[in-house]
Amino acid sequence: METDVLGLPYERHTIDLGSDDEGPVVATLVRRRAANPTRRAVLHVHGFVDYFFQTHMADFFVERGWDFYALDLRKYGRSLLPHQTPNFARSMTDYFPELDEAARIIREEDGHDQLLVTGHSTGGLITSLWAHTRRGRGLVDGLFLNSPFFDFNLPWVMRRPLMSMVLAVTGRYPYRKMPVANLGLYGRSLHHEHDGEWSYDLAWKPITGFPVRMGWLEAIRRGQHKLRSGLSIDAPVLVACSTRTFRGRAWHDDIRVSDSVLDVDHITRWAPGLSRQVTIARFDGGMHDLTLSGKEVRAEVFREVGRWVDAFLPAPGTPEAAIPPAPEDRAGIATALEAAEAAVENRTTDEADDKSGATA
Incomplete structure (x- = not known):
């Protein structure tokens, strides 16, 4: 481990993932230890056009006695190399090797026997599919999904038949850009230089995002189809989202109190099919990343996460x-x-x- 860009007490480890058609590939595992030795660990996985910078989330878990880890996936954030197409993947399973290695390091090298995985947006889709595929191996003890990306926020005709037609035509050109414009409304609502309160690296998380590539779009579509067909995650799952979706195309203050990226009704519709133990929590005033919502809302989010963890993931050795x-x-x-x-x-x-x- 070496010192992370966030500075101590954050450390990072580079995971070598070989090469793909663009060249060498790496992922980055960030770690922050709790004050006292612990057998409990959290692994956080970010969303699209994202990376780990939410240190207040690490504060929350570390103060409760958990070691905190965050994984910057291949071609994201700390793991984005100069020769790579930002955030690109051909399949959601592309990310399984770094998730496997992160879990191995956390459990085998660092000696933890309880692992809570948290996934935001696209990270929620990826970790759900990974936890389902790795069921029965004792890797995941709990899953917290923060506004997971279960479906496209589009009218049915666009997200089903029209998207299928477009991808059928462009499938041979995975790096082709999708002709859509990101208005940057969500980015504006977050960054402190615009209308938000957070500071992060705009090279890794641009206000208007990165171009959406056809290959990535097809990978998301396949992953979502598998998820909506029903999963069998063998761990309790907490699915959290806002109570409202913002659909405007111009700036409005409602963006600060709603999900301006996904349709929250899609999230609650598909959540029950993840596992036999699914808890759904909705937060009035929540933004797309609930942990970046206004102060009062995010405090409520963390309180609910704390209660859920206490109920479903008691500390090892806690008598029944x-x-x-x-x-x-x-x-x-x-x-x-x-x-x-x-x-x-x-x-x-x-x-x-x-x-x-x-x-x-």
Whole structure:
């Protein structure tokens, strides 16, 4: 590990992922240790046009006794190399090797036996598919999805038949840019030089984003289709999103209190199909990245995450809550209940016999 760009106490480790058609590929694992040794760890995965800079999220977990890790995926943030197309991938499974290696480092090298994975937006889609594919291996103990990218925020005719037609025509040109303009409204709502409160590297997270490539679009579409068909993640899942979607194309203050990227109803529609244990939490006034919402809202988000973690991911070694015996399991009660049931059965039989004799 070496010192990260955020400075101490943040460290980073570069994961060598070989090469693809553009050349060498790496991912970057960022780490911040808790004050005291712990067996619990969090692994955060960012969204599209994003990287890890949300140090207040690390503060929250570290103060609760968790070691915090964040993974800048290949071609994002710290892992973006000069020869690469920013944020490009041909499949959501492209990211599985760095997720596998991050989990191995956290569990085997750093000695953790409890892992909570958090994923925002595209990171929520990726981690859901990864957790489903790696089920049964004891890698993921819980999954927190912050406004996950389960569907495109478009009318049905555009996100289904029209998109299929477009991708069928352009499928041979994965690096071709999709002819859409990012208005930068969400970026403006975040960065402190515009209408937001956050400071981050605009080279890694530009206000107007990076161009959307056809190959990436097809990869997202395939991943979403698999997710919407139903997953079997063998860990509890918390899915969180705003209560409102903003659909305007010009700046409005509502952008600061709603999801201006995704349709929140899509998120709640598809969430129950992830696992047998899914909790859905919606936050009034939440932005697309709930942890970057206004102060009061993000405080509510972290409180809810804390309650959910306490309920579904108790610290290793925490004794299980004793289950009180049912009344029929207590000494003497079972005999009394059996006697009462027998009396009812006898009375019912006698009444039936009386009726039978009266009508003979």
